[in-house]
Amino acid sequence: SQKIEQNSEALNIQEGKTATLTCNYTNYSPAYLQWYRQDPGRGPVFLLLIRENEKEKRKERLKVTFDTTLKQSLFHITASQPADSATYLCGYTGGFKTIFGAGTRLFVKA
Amino acid sequence: SAVISQKPSRDICQRGTSLTIQCQVDSQVTMMFWYRQQPGQSLTLIATANQGSEATYESGFVIDKFPISRPNLTFSTLTVSNMSPEDSSIYLCSARTGGNTIYFGEGSWLTVV
Numbered sequence: 001s002q003k004i005e006q007n008s009e010a011l012n013i014q015e016g017k018t019a020t021l022t023c024n025y026t027n028y029s030p031a032y033l034q035w036y037r038q039d040p041g042r043g044p045v046f047l048l049l050i051r052e053n054e055k056e057k058r059k060e061r062l063k064v065t066f067d068t069t070l071k072q073s074l075f076h077i078t079a080s081q082p083a084d085s086a087t088y089l090c091g092y093t094g095g096f097k098t099i100f101g102a103g104t105r106l107f108v109k110a
Numbered sequence: 111s112a113v114i115s116q117k118p119s120r121d122i123c124q125r126g127t128s129l130t131i132q133c134q135v136d137s138q139v140t141m142m143f144w145y146r147q148q149p150g151q152s153l154t155l156i157a158t159a160n161q162g163s164e165a166t167y168e169s170g171f172v173i174d175k176f177p178i179s180r181p182n183l184t185f186s187t188l189t190v191s192n193m194s195p196e197d198s199s200i201y202l203c204s205a206r207t208g209g210n211t212i213y214f215g216e217g218s219w220l221t222v223v
Contacts, residue, residue: 034211034212041219042216043217045214046211089152091212096158097143098155098206100152100153102152
């Protein structure tokens with residue numbers, strides 16, 4: 001069955017460092033991947049979308065890569081700040097549906 | 111982009127009752143979806159809301175329990191029927207734009223007692 005996996009362990013980093021989150025998928029070839037931020041008690045907020053024919057996408061301090069050979073996407077936050085602390089979800093879309101991973105909790109310490 | 115409004119944002123419901131959640135999008139969108147997110151869990155797709163026809167349900171979800179309507183391109187409702195404590199969850203409405211991005215509402219937090 002289709003499966004999408006994110007590191008279930010929380011990621012703790014120091015302010016100013018780069019946070020790297022991983023998203024792996026199996027048994028599927030998504031047309032594109034999307035990354036979201038979710039704060040407690042809030043709905044997910046869209047951050048970036050990357051298509052299967054794109055290797056990398058950037059937006060301000062955010063960067064996403066998509067490796068269809070490894071079936072993996074990496075999400076980077078450079079110069080991280082305490083305000084970046086949240087849960088980050090990846091979702092892949094093929095056809096009409098988008099399936100999400102369980103999310104990775106990021107803590108950025110000042 | 112799309113801005114999605116859901117209501118109610120939060121409710122406490124009695125066991126055995128039903129609750130309808132409304133979802134309004136500020137622009138016409140190609141597709142609308144309903145997800146559930148249980149505490150500490152990821153998003154689980156309940157169904158795709160189809161305009162003018164029956165929703166398409168995912169495995170484990172049935173129309174009798176989660177009837178969905180979508181009368182037009184910007185509005186949808188999800189009803190959670192005959193609620194039990196296991197239905198306590200966040201229910202999220204989402205919409206897919208022409209650019210294929212999925213946007214979410216803030217969610218409806220339901221607690222069944």
